[in-house]
Each structure stands twice: as C-alpha cells, then as structure tokens.
Amino acid sequence: MRATGVVVEYNPFHNGHYYHLQESKNVTQADCIIAVMSGNFLQRGEPALLSKWKRTKMALLGGADLVIELPYAYATSHAPRFAFGSIYLLQAAGADSFCFGSESGDVTVFNETHELVSSQDHVYQAYISEFISQGFSYPAAAAKAYEQLNMPLTLDLSKPNNILGFEYIRASRELGSVIKPLTIKRKNADYHDVVLGKGDIASATAIREAVFSHDIEKAINYMPSFTFDILKEEKEDKGALMNWERFYPLLRYQLLSSSPSELNRFYEVEEGLENRMIEAMKDSDSFHSFMIRLKTKRYTWTRLQRACLHVLNKVSKEDMHRILESPPAYLRVLGMTETGREYLSSVKKSLELPLVTTVSKHDFEGLKMEAKTSLVYAQGASLSRLEAEKEEYNTPPVMVK
Amino acid sequence: MRATGVVVEYNPFHNGHYYHLQESKNVTQADCIIAVMSGNFLQRGEPALLSKWKRTKMALLGGADLVIELPYAYATSHAPRFAFGSIYLLQAAGADSFCFGSESGDVTVFNETHELVSSQDHVYQAYISEFISQGFSYPAAAAKAYEQLNMPLTLDLSKPNNILGFEYIRASRELGSVIKPLTIKRKNADYHDVVLGKGDIASATAIREAVFSHDIEKAINYMPSFTFDILKEEKEDKGALMNWERFYPLLRYQLLSSSPSELNRFYEVEEGLENRMIEAMKDSDSFHSFMIRLKTKRYTWTRLQRACLHVLNKVSKEDMHRILESPPAYLRVLGMTETGREYLSSVKKSLELPLVTTVSKHDFEGLKMEAKTSLVYAQGASLSRLEAEKEEYNTPPVMVK
Numbered sequence: 001m002r003a004t005g006v007v008v009e010y011n012p013f014h015n016g017h018y019y020h021l022q023e024s025k026n027v028t029q030a031d032c033i034i035a036v037m038s039g040n041f042l043q044r045g046e047p048a049l050l051s052k053w054k055r056t057k058m059a060l061l062g063g064a065d066l067v068i069e070l071p072y073a074y075a076t077s078h079a080p081r082f083a084f085g086s087i088y089l090l091q092a093a094g095a096d097s098f099c100f101g102s103e104s105g106d107v108t109v110f111n112e113t114h115e116l117v118s119s120q121d122h123v124y125q126a127y128i129s130e131f132i133s134q135g136f137s138y139p140a141a142a143a144k145a146y147e148q149l150n151m152p153l154t155l156d157l158s159k160p161n162n163i164l165g166f167e168y169i170r171a172s173r174e175l176g177s178v179i180k181p182l183t184i185k186r187k188n189a190d191y192h193d194v195v196l197g198k199g200d201i202a203s204a205t206a207i208r209e210a211v212f213s214h215d216i217e218k219a220i221n222y223m224p225s226f227t228f229d230i231l232k233e234e235k236e237d238k239g240a241l242m243n244w245e246r247f248y249p250l251l252r253y254q255l256l257s258s259s260p261s262e263l264n265r266f267y268e269v270e271e272g273l274e275n276r277m278i279e280a281m282k283d284s285d286s287f288h289s290f291m292i293r294l295k296t297k298r299y300t301w302t303r304l305q306r307a308c309l310h311v312l313n314k315v316s317k318e319d320m321h322r323i324l325e326s327p328p329a330y331l332r333v334l335g336m337t338e339t340g341r342e343y344l345s346s347v348k349k350s351l352e353l354p355l356v357t358t359v360s361k362h363d364f365e366g367l368k369m370e371a372k373t374s375l376v377y378a379q380g381a382s383l384s385r386l387e388a389e390k391e392e393y394n395t396p397p398v399m400v401k
Numbered sequence: 402m403r404a405t406g407v408v409v410e411y412n413p414f415h416n417g418h419y420y421h422l423q424e425s426k427n428v429t430q431a432d433c434i435i436a437v438m439s440g441n442f443l444q445r446g447e448p449a450l451l452s453k454w455k456r457t458k459m460a461l462l463g464g465a466d467l468v469i470e471l472p473y474a475y476a477t478s479h480a481p482r483f484a485f486g487s488i489y490l491l492q493a494a495g496a497d498s499f500c501f502g503s504e505s506g507d508v509t510v511f512n513e514t515h516e517l518v519s520s521q522d523h524v525y526q527a528y529i530s531e532f533i534s535q536g537f538s539y540p541a542a543a544a545k546a547y548e549q550l551n552m553p554l555t556l557d558l559s560k561p562n563n564i565l566g567f568e569y570i571r572a573s574r575e576l577g578s579v580i581k582p583l584t585i586k587r588k589n590a591d592y593h594d595v596v597l598g599k600g601d602i603a604s605a606t607a608i609r610e611a612v613f614s615h616d617i618e619k620a621i622n623y624m625p626s627f628t629f630d631i632l633k634e635e636k637e638d639k640g641a642l643m644n645w646e647r648f649y650p651l652l653r654y655q656l657l658s659s660s661p662s663e664l665n666r667f668y669e670v671e672e673g674l675e676n677r678m679i680e681a682m683k684d685s686d687s688f689h690s691f692m693i694r695l696k697t698k699r700y701t702w703t704r705l706q707r708a709c710l711h712v713l714n715k716v717s718k719e720d721m722h723r724i725l726e727s728p729p730a731y732l733r734v735l736g737m738t739e740t741g742r743e744y745l746s747s748v749k750k751s752l753e754l755p756l757v758t759t760v761s762k763h764d765f766e767g768l769k770m771e772a773k774t775s776l777v778y779a780q781g782a783s784l785s786r787l788e789a790e791k792e793e794y795n796t797p798p799v800m801v802k
Contacts, residue, residue, distance in 0.1 A: 250654045256776045375657045
C-alpha cells in the first residue's frame with residue numbers, strides 16, 4: 001500500500017482541509033493518507049479549539065486514514081522544528097511523499113528557493129543575525145535577509161504558509177530526501193483572513209472568530225456537516241470550546257505567584273521577558289489585553305503566545321532541551337480508518353519507531369509531557385483529573401469506518 | 402494611656418465579638434483596645450470572607466482602637482506559633498494586658514493548667530510524641546497526653562478555644578509575663594456551631610454558613626448593622642465574599658501542574674502529603690470533595706487546609722523558616738480610631754518595633770510574604786494585579802472616628 005502524508009492542526013477542520021485531502025489523494029494516487037496532527041496546543045501558541053480526540057475524528061471523517069500525534073515539543077515550536085518533527089514522523093510512518101498547501105501550487109518554486117538559500121546559507125544566517133540584533137522578530141529578519149541575497153524573488157518568505165513549505169522542503173532534504181515533497185494549490189482564503197468570504201472556503205481563523213462570536217450558524221457553509229455538528233454540540237452542551245481566554249485566570253495566577261527567576265526557568269522565557277510578562281499582567285483583565293501590553297517589535301505575537309503556553313504548562317527549558325536532544329522516539333496513533341488499520345498491519349514490521357496506541361503502556365519522555373500538558377488543557381474544560389487522565393492514558397485510537 | 406489587647410480574626414465581626422470588646426474595656430478600664438488581627442488568610446487554613454481592610458473597618462466600628470496585622474507566617478500557623486506571634490506583637494505595641502474569650506471566664510484555670518503541664522513538660526511532650534506516632538493528629542495527641550498526666554481535669558484541651566487560651570498564657574510567660582493575661586467569659590455559641598441559634602449571638606462558622614447559603618438576611622440578628630451592610634454590599638455588588646471554593650480552580654491547577662517534589666517544597670507539605678494531595682484531586686469537583694478525600698486520622702482538617710494554603714500561595718519551607726527565625730520585626734497598622742492615633746503618638750518613642758503604615762516604604766521579609774499572598778487573595782476577587790498591589794502597598798490605615 002502506498003501512503004502520502006499531510007501536516008495538520010484542523011482547528012477546526014473545514015472545506016479547505018477537505019479539498020486538500022482529496023487533492024492529495026488524487027495527485028499521489030496513494031491508498032492511505034497519514035496526517036501528522038498537533039495535540040491540544042498549537043504552533044501559534046494557542047490551545048486548540050477542540051481536544052485532539054475531537055479533531056482526530058474530524059480528520060478521519062474528512063478523508064485522512066491514520067492520525068499521528070505531533071508531540072508538544074514540536075507542535076508548539078517555531079517553523080523549522082515544527083516542520084522537522086512533522087516530516088520525520090511522516091517518513092517514520094512509511095509515507096513516501098507529503099503534500100502541503102501553498103499559494104503557488106508548484107513545488108519547483110520551493111525546491112529552487114531552498115537550493116538558492118542553502119547555497120548561500122552562511123550569508124543568509126549572518127543577515128538574519130544582524131536584523132535580529134537590530135530588533136526585528138525572527139520571521140521579519142528572515143524575510144529581510146532573503147531580500148538581501150538579491151535572488152529572483154519567487155517565494156515570499158514573510159508569509160507563514162510559505163515559511164512552513166520552505167521548512168518542509170529543508171526537513172525532507174535533511175532526512176535524505178526519502179520522502180518526496182509535493183504541493184497542492186490552495187483555494188482562495190488567506191491564512192490571515194478574519195472574516196468569512198464568498199464561496200465555500202474560509203480560513204480557520206475566520207471560522208474561529210465566527211464560532212466564538214456566537215455566529216456559529218454563519219460558518220456552516222465553510223465546513224463539512226460533521227465539523228458543524230461537533231462544534232455545535234461542544235458549544236451548546238459543555239461550553240467546551242477552548243481559547244486562551246479560558247486559560248487566562250490560570251496564566252494570571254501562575255504569573256502573579258511566581259518570581260521572575262521562577263518564570264525564567266520556563267522554555268522561551270528569556271532576555272527579561274519574565275519581567276515584561278509580570279508587568280503586562282498588572283492592569284490586564286483578559287488574555288487579549290495582556291498580549292497587547294506584552295507585544296513589542298522584537299517578538300512576534302506567535303512567539304509570545306508560545307512563551308505563555310510554556311508558562312501555563314510549566315514546561316521548563318531543561319525538560320524541553322532533554323526531549324529535543326533526539327528526534328521523536330515513537331509514533332502515537334490518535335486514530336485510524338479501516339484503511340489506516342490495514343496500512344499499519346502491512347508496514348508494522350518495517351517501522352523504525354515503536355507504535356503507541358495506549359499511552360499508559362509506554363514510558364517516553366515526550367508522552368509524559370503530553371500527559372502533563374493534557375492535564376492543564378483539561379482544566380479549561382473543567383474535566384476532573386481522573387477524567388483527564390483517563391482521556392490521555394486510556395483513550396483508544398479513534399476508529400472511523 | 403493604658404492599652405489592653407485582643408487577638409482576632411473577625412471572619413466576620415459579630416455580636417459575640419462586640420460583647421468581647423466591650424467587656425475587655427470594662428474589665429481592664431483601658432483607654433485603648435489594640436487588636437492583633439490576621440490578614441487575608443486565617444488560622445484554620447482558610448481565606449478570610451472579606452479582605453483585611455473590610456475586616457479592619459469592622460473592628461474599628463465595633464470598638465477596637467488600633468488594628469495591627471498578624472503576619473501570614475503566624476496567622477496561618479498552629480496554635481503555639483499563632484499565640485506567640487500575637488502576644489509578642491501586643492506586648493511590642495505596649496499593651497499591658499490582653500483579654501481572650503473562654504468558656505470558663507476564669508483565668509486561674511488557664512494559669513494552673515499551664516503551671517501543672519509545664520512542671521511535667523518532658524512527660525507531656527513524650528506522651529504527645531507517642532500518640533502522634535500512633536497516628537493521632539497533634540490536637541488529639543495533646544489532649545490524650547494531658548489526660549495521661551492524671552491531673553485534676555480543669556481545662557478541656559481538646560477544644561480549640563481552650564488550646565488557644567493555654568497557648569496565650571504560655572506565650573506571655575515566655576515573654577517574661579510583662580503582659581498580663583485576662584479572660585472574658587464567652588456568651589453561649591460554641592466555636593463549632595454551624596446553625597444559628599436563639600438569642601443574638603452565634604458562631605462565626607454559623608454566620609458564614611448562612612451568608613454563603615444565600616440566607617444572609619437570617620444572620621442579621623447576630624451581627625452589628627455595619628457588618629450586615631458590608632457583607633450585603635460585597636455579596637451583591639461584587640460577589641466578592643471569599644471562601645476556599647473560589648480558589649479551588651487555582652489550587653487544582655497548581656496541584657495538577659506540579660510534580661510531587663515541587664509540591665514538597667511548600668511549607669507543611671511533608672511525609673508524602675504531596676502524593677495524597679495529587680491523588681485526592683483526581684476525582685474532585687470542589688474544594689470540599691477534595692478535602693473529604695484528603696482527610697485522614699493523622700491530620701486535622703485545619704492542618705490540611707493550612708498545607709493547601711501554602712501550596713496556593715506558593716510559600717516554601719525555606720521562605721517560611723527564614724521568616725520564623727526571629728520574632729515579628731515590625732508593627733503594621735491596618736487601621737485606627739482617633740483614640741488609637743492618640744495612643745500611638747503617646748507611645749511612639751518607646752516602641753521596640755518600627756511602625757509600618759505604608760508597606761511600600763519598608764523592606765521586611767514578612768511584608769514581602771504579605772504582598773505575595775495578597776496578590777493571590779486578590780485573584781479570588783478578580784482584582785487586577787495593579788489594583789491588588791495598590792491595595793496592599795498603598796492603602797493607608799483605615800481611619801474611623
């Protein structure tokens with residue numbers, strides 16, 4: 001059986017994602033689609049709207065056959081590490097290609113850009129360092145550095161999706177190009193769109209806006225009916241749609257009851273950010289107003305939210321460095337279809353990494369971090385510790401026929 | 402001017418407290434009543450119903466002339482240390498006597514008990530250790546040890562008020578008996594009463610029960626009108642009456658995001674209590690259900706609540722030991738009447754400890770702990786950090802004419 005891979009967050013799953021999965025299948029003629037998906041916390045430094053279990057169900061109903069968890073350490077990291085962890089896991093799961101969404105739809109542009117940039121990597125890195133020392137954020141510095149290289153501008157590296165695409169290519173090269181990169185042209189909808197437009201495709205950002213502003217019915221045309229049903233059920237029955245505001249009291253408590261040196265122990269809290277965080281919390285009455293106060297030119301919103309996530313989850317520099325010393329050590333299956341199950345049976349013996357279906361049977365550092373952060377996530381949904389532990393340790397992979 | 406002292410929590414101030422203040426004045430013929438009052442957290446290991454500022458106002462309206470803060474380290478400690486800190490501060494403030502409430506109303510009983518017990522202190526302590534090793538809590542072990550001494554049973558040392566009285570006497574002896582102990586006979590109402598009885602005196606416990614069960618009007622006969630007005634205003638305007646349940650989400654977050662060894666750093670968390678705490682949090686959906694699971698014969702409810710307070714406030718063993726190395730180092734004035742002000746002017750030059758009226762001008766370790774724990778308390782009332790800091794650092798003493 002042939003498998004292709006996708007890297008996803010599904011926050012939540014919408015028509016654009018559905019189109020991407022269908023096209024990936026068409027283009028590759030794969031028998032099985034493997035989705036590497038972030039768990040409860042995402043790359044923009046945010047809690048996912050819905051738990052990983054609900055999002056796994058959406059993924060399977062939407063066309064994926066096997067969902068593998070991208071561990072917290074990668075899922076909440078900057079683009080290079082996020083991409084490396086994802087592609088590493090797809091290759092480990094036996095995918096011979098992966099398909100990412102892009103504006104151009106032409107993978108050549110990405111390959112060329114990668115070749116050009118890597119041929120001048122030392123110059124490029126030196127420019128980046130210089131722009132960072134001038135106070136630019138990493139993505140801004142990278143885009144400016146790229147400009148300085150005076151190359152034919154085929155790829156705008158200031159766009160998040162292009163940066164990710166570029167990093168996927170770099171990761172696949174690092175891994176020896178066993179896994180082949182492909183790209184699917186995205187249908188309208190910009191990543192940063194915040195309003196719902198015409199047609200049936202909108203950005204996840206716009207959909208989340210609609211969901212939280214009580215206009216969930218307005219978003220109905222932009223998502224498959226199963227997404228709408230799950231969102232509606234969660235919203236009405238439990239008020240269990242998560243966002244940063246739900247965790248704001250806990251973050252505030254953590255910031256106000258910690259000394260600067262205690263905060264500095266946490267990952268991505270450095271260069272005096274701990275003092276800024278405490279100061280910004282002074283007169284804030286919501287996560288949003290706190291972030292407005294915290295923001296400077298030096299750090300992107302995303303970078304700051306990630307630091308907040310690590311404070312909320314009490315993830316120390318030490319723990320993170322220890323986990324990141326080596327690549328992901330296991331393949332955690334969050335869910336599969338019948339096709340996914342057949343695929344796993346067919347490749348089981350040749351897999352390089354152990355398959356994890358029940359967390360309680362394994363002892364990986366990465367899984368411990370998953371359990372720890374899941375306990376925090378569960379508090380947003382007011383789950384008891386027992387429920388949260390059951391969910392994390394004993395939930396069998398989601399099965400969809 | 403002559404001053405007498407009282408040791409209080411006023412949680413909240415009621416008719417029994419009013420009677421106690423009037424009688425203290427009658428008995429001692431003092432010109433000024435000094436109340437040493439706990440701040441935001443209390444000896445039973447609970448957050449106070451109302452902030453120290455509201456309770457100071459009640460104290461002054463009810464007959465006290467000067468309110469001095471009992472620092473967190475003493476206010477949330479077992480009876481011997483609570484009593485020592487209180488009597489030490491009263492003596493330092495220049496009181497030549499202090500009046501505590503008791504069932505007997507006869508201080509001789511307390512003096513005799515203290516003399517008898519201290520004459521056999523080594524035997525008494527040995528019995529206590531033995532009973533503790535058999536699994537009894539400290540108060541139970543102390544009461545049983547006292548029984549074993551085979552003394553004429555004049556004082557029931559299993560009752561909280563008697564234990565406190567006994568410890569006040571012991572503290573005053575330790576301090577060289579400069580400050581004279583007196584006792585006022587309490588009018589009906591047992592400390593542990595949970596229902597409102599006949600007459601106009603009820604226990605603070607029963608009053609709190611009424612206040613939280615929405616029956617605040619039923620408690621009107623048991624408290625001065627100013628208490629009722631303040632309680633009603635707080636309850637209606639801000640929902641700002643505090644109890645453990647309001648802090649439960651923060652305690653839960655703290656317990657669930659800490660490792661046992663991190664919890665073990667906190668004061669009074671020892672002998673594996675950290676593991677029991679984590680375990681007890683598993684299936685609890687309220688502070689009360691958590692405590693029911695946590696309780697064992699070995700620890701009193703109070704002792705366990707105190708450990709929870711220190712976890713909530715992140716008060717480490719190290720910090721606490723450093724503060725407790727020496728007796729209280731300052732007299733913090735929370736409020737005064739005109740009489741209190743005159744009294745302070747008259748004794749100012751002879752005071753052994755510095756007077757603190759504005760916290761921001763001083764640098765005592767104890768005050769830092771006060772500020773830290775006040776920030777946590779303020780989160781129950783959803784105060785911003787700025788408001789909480791202003792309240793703690795810049796509130797001038799409450800003045801009542």
